[in-house]
């Protein structure tokens with residue numbers, strides 16, 4: 001049966017850069033559904049229009065508390081958000097002959113909006129099937145299904161494949177128990193079906209960013225920076241990362257021709273030249289193969305990519321630069337060899353890290369070293385070791401994140417073994433209510449636990465801010481990721497990437513829709529050329545050093 005569905009992205013408010021980028025998970029889920037013979041469209045509300053609508057309604061975001069801030073007893077953003085959720089529910093309900101609606105829930109702050117809209121839809125169209133998917137479902141899926149009637153089921157693992165199977169049987173809920181990776185309501189406690197096996201990306205469609213499927217991209221009210229996945233999974237087994245698997249390390253690569261086809265297609269549809277390759281676990285051979293394929297096709301693109309210290313080689317770095325890569329990031333976590341080995345399970349050394357960061361800078365790449373602080377075993381010595389590594393290697397940027405319990409990681413599976421204390425179901429319920437009142441303002445993004453070693457969440461955020469201040473005092477930006485650095489270069493802020501990130505970030509945080517729109521338009525004008533021009537422009541001649 002050919003079903004009709006809508007995939008909905010409703011980011012938490014206030015927005016971040018990420019919310020304004022095209023959503024790869026949705027595009028990939030859409031490709032799976034369309035590949036299985038179903039009809040679907042993406043309703044993405046992470047746009048400038050949404051920002052303008054929410055920002056223009058009182059009260060001003062500036063009057064809301066920041067985290068950690070005092071509790072506020074007023075209505076907060078609730079009236080604005082409720083009106084917006086009512087409008088979204090009406091819009092979604094107005095689509096004719098819809099079999100199911102799937103909400104992409106990316107993290108904790110995004111949960112509240114999805115639940116609100118889903119509940120209203122349930123009132124308007126009781127027969128419509130409502131599904132949740134994305135990493136946020138794994139955070140408190142059980143609590144959600146037990147306490148709310150918002151969703152008929154949640155896809156816990158590979159959203160796209162599970163949705164395609166679910167679509168085939170959407171009107172036969174009694175058969176859902178055989179679909180891998182679902183959480184289904186059941187008497188007493190929700191039932192989880194066994195997770196899916198690993199699968200080959202060769203057999204999967206890439207991502208469908210086409211204007212018919214993804215109408216929000218037509219009007220260019222999103223940042224036209226597209227995420228590409230050239231591989232899936234990782235051969236390493238870092239404890240804090242869901243990509244690797246302690247039980248079965250694996251990485252699956254997509255053929256470089258398929259990756260270049262996807263870049264080419266997006267270029268043809270939107271004239272887009274800006275891309276971000278997201279999988280840090282891609283082996284050197286894959287990174288080089290993709291770089292050579294882009295060059296062989298004369299695709300004049302600029303891109304950023306996440307990568308791994310162990311996979312790096314001088315030849316691969318040169319191939320990256322020659323093919324249009326402008327920024328690269330390495331997740332380092334800490335400058336302490338003891339923590340790298342025992343706590344993070346990273347599989348590389350501090351000395352190796354230092355030489356890779358230097359080589360990356362020497363290859364002309366904007367080099368980002370990502371750190372995590374504080375982990376439960378951090379102390380003043382490990383803090384100093386991290387600072388010493390930064391002093392020696394001097395990357396262009398060193399973002400420092402607080403540890404998060406990412407669903408699927410060893411940290412998330414056994415938080416107590418790693419010194420974390422996660423939220424209880426009751427605390428998650430309270431968090432949901434707060435999100436409904438004030439939006440995401442003042443709520444830590446992502447999957448931060450309640451306690452990190454001796455620190456509460458608030459204290460950990462203060463520790464993190466203190467390290468970031470020290471890093472900045474030493475002349476290294478501590479908040480700039482590689483994709484934002486790429487955006488800044490496109491927007492004409494080469495050498496002033498931090499100023500670009502600070503200005504756009506402040507506009508988004510403060511709900512300055514007009515200011516954010518000016519930045520987005522500036523970037524899109526620079527990053528997109530008239531349709532098909534991408535195909536006609538030639539790249540600089542290939543260098544002998546990268547073969548071909």
Ligand code: SF4
Pocket residue numbers: 233234235236237238241242243244279280281308331
């Ligand atoms: S942190 Fe990087 S290297 Fe480690 S498992 Fe994740 S993707 Fe792989």
